[in-house]
Amino acid sequence: MGAQDLGVLSLVSLLVFLIPVFYINRRVGLFIDKTIIFSIVRMCIQLSFVGVYLEFLFKFNSPVLNTVYLLIMIAIACQSILKSSNLKVRKLFVPMFFSLLIPFVLILFFFNAVVVRIDNLFEAKYMVPVGGMLLGNCLRSSIVGLNSFYSGIKKEEKVYLYSLSLLCSRIQALKPYLKSSFLAAITPTLASMATIGLVSLPGMMTGQILGGSIPMVAIKYQIAIMFSIFYTEYFSTLLAILFSLKVGFNDLDVLNQDIFASKN
Amino acid sequence: MIQMSSVDLNRKGKKIFSDLNLTVMKNEKVLIQGKSGIGKTTLFKVLLGFETIDKGSVTINGNRIDKDHIQDIREQLFYLSQDIDLKNDTVGALLEEIFIQNHKKPLESTRLNQLMGVFELNVTLLEQQVKELSGGERQRIGLVICFLLDRPVWLLDEPTASLDDIMKKKIADLILGQEKTMIIVSHDDVWKNNPAVKIERWI
Structure with a gap:
């Protein structure tokens, strides 16, 4: 079929x-x-x-080939995230790469091994399309997260520095910016989780049903994938901001202006 | 306490400091005078580690301003900035947060109310958002924070600029009566007329 x-x-x-x-x-x-x-x-x-x-x-269907393919996808995603966030790719590529890779690998293998229980974890049929969906969603949330974090601090640099002088701890001074950027990144996914099925049928389900799956199977997969998307987004956005701090701020906790791609 | 020697600092191709020397002893109160744009605010930013110098050395309690000492140094310094750039929240919540973070214990309302009284601030102000405050109220809230934190070194940038004459005198006397090391930048006469200050003229 x-x-x-x-x-x-x-x-x-x-x-x-x-x-x-x-x-x-x-x-x-x-x-x-x-x-x-x-x-x-x-x-x-x-x-x-x-x-x-x-x-x-x-x-x-070679594990090596599939892995290489996904690593390339992650690298392209990094490039695209940093460009859209108006940050310099050269400076932030490495932290960004790992912030995508770690949650991505974890969730993808969990999905394949524990949820779907396939024997070959590197099975192209699962690894490639599911990986693509996860990455595609992380792309959006990481862009929103990084963008609102760094542009927020840049805009309110005096306020940030003053907090730093009063609170004496970088993490405390950064907390409000971490919070608000993280919320901005995650909220759209939560909203779409809350309305899914009411308005639109997700693309993956449509594809599966057309491909011959019975609707109930398609829906189970959709639920599993929504969980996975949410977790991957949550952790990759968090890590993207945290891993970027070392490059984003100097030894004295002041924002490094040279991480921005263009002046505006 | 604070020692700056042969400090050069250029920003955007403009010379801000060249061969600046400044020594402030413990509990000394130094008033810096000079026209605007001469780098008085920049001096504070250097001490707080917000600006880095190009040449020379700056030490606070014998420690250089670097990665290992910056947290210690910031814990020693209270900076009253000109605009008191507090993040927006209710005044009360903000004071509470700053106090707990610094002293690891909750803020006692009797102490807070007493300080609010000293600076002639109504306690209902604590319910207001920071952005609703007037310039004079912000400045006085900044001073309330200064007394609450009770740090050993005070860097005061125009601390009395938006206050009326009676308040200026009262607050200057109150501040100069404290056993603290201070660097003050102000155009108000109440500071330079006080015998407690040592005047440092920058031209």
Whole structure:
């Protein structure tokens, strides 16, 4: 059993709805045609590549290859997180890498070994897509966390320094910023956990059902994955901020201005 | 107590200190005078480790301002900044937090109320948010914190600037009567007219 294959022509047929979109854009003076085309082309190219190398990974199903693939994904995620947080990749890559790697490996293997109980923990069919989902979500939460932490302190540097002089402890002075940035990072996931199923069916479930799973199985997987996403986000965001402190602040606990990618 | 010798400090290509020497003995009260922009506030920032010097040496109680000593040094110094940059919370909660963190015991309300009285602050102020305070109230709350923490060295940046004349005199006398080491920056005459201070003129 499995989903019916789609022909290239059927995919092309989806372009039909771009005609009214472009028409309306022109009439209302919304000049986003270029951006739309650019995004569509990128999506198609990127997903085609994923299709090719996933087939490749699944065919060989080699633990080493799967691991290397995930490590590369983590490295790309780091790069993207730091860039979006307006932080210098060169300075913060290593702490960021480990803050993703540690919770990610832990939760992924727990998912595979204890929850799904597969014999081969490196089974591409589980490791690659589940890993991808976890990373994709960490991306968002780490960006929000790091961004609000460092921009918050930068904006209120005088207040931070004054707290430091009164409290004499970096961690105490940083606490309000740690708290608020962490909340900002985690809240969207909690909100989506609380409304999941009411409004939208998650992509993973849709995929599984189309792939031939019965809905109950798909839902169990979805619950397991929501737990895993939440835990990975929670720990990776926390570690991302904590691991970055050594680079982010100097020996005298003052914010290092040179960690920011651009001045604004 | 505080010893600065041959200190150079440049910031953004501008010379702030060149060959600065300053010695403050224990319990001495030094008033620094000079026009604005001459680096008086920067001096405090150097002592607190918020700015690093380019050349020379700074020691506090014989210790250099470095990674190993910075916490000790900060525990010795009370800094009353010009704007009293407190984070936003209710005044009462903030005082409580600062006190517990420093003295590892809860703040007694009798002591707090007594200090609020000394600085002519109404106790209802404790319920207010920091950002709702006026400049003069902030300044006096800063001084309440100063007395609560009771640290040995006081760095006071314009401590009486937003107070009226009667309060200026009263508070300057009160502060200078304490057995503490002090560096004061102020344009108010009440400080320089007091015999307890040693005037250091920067030109």
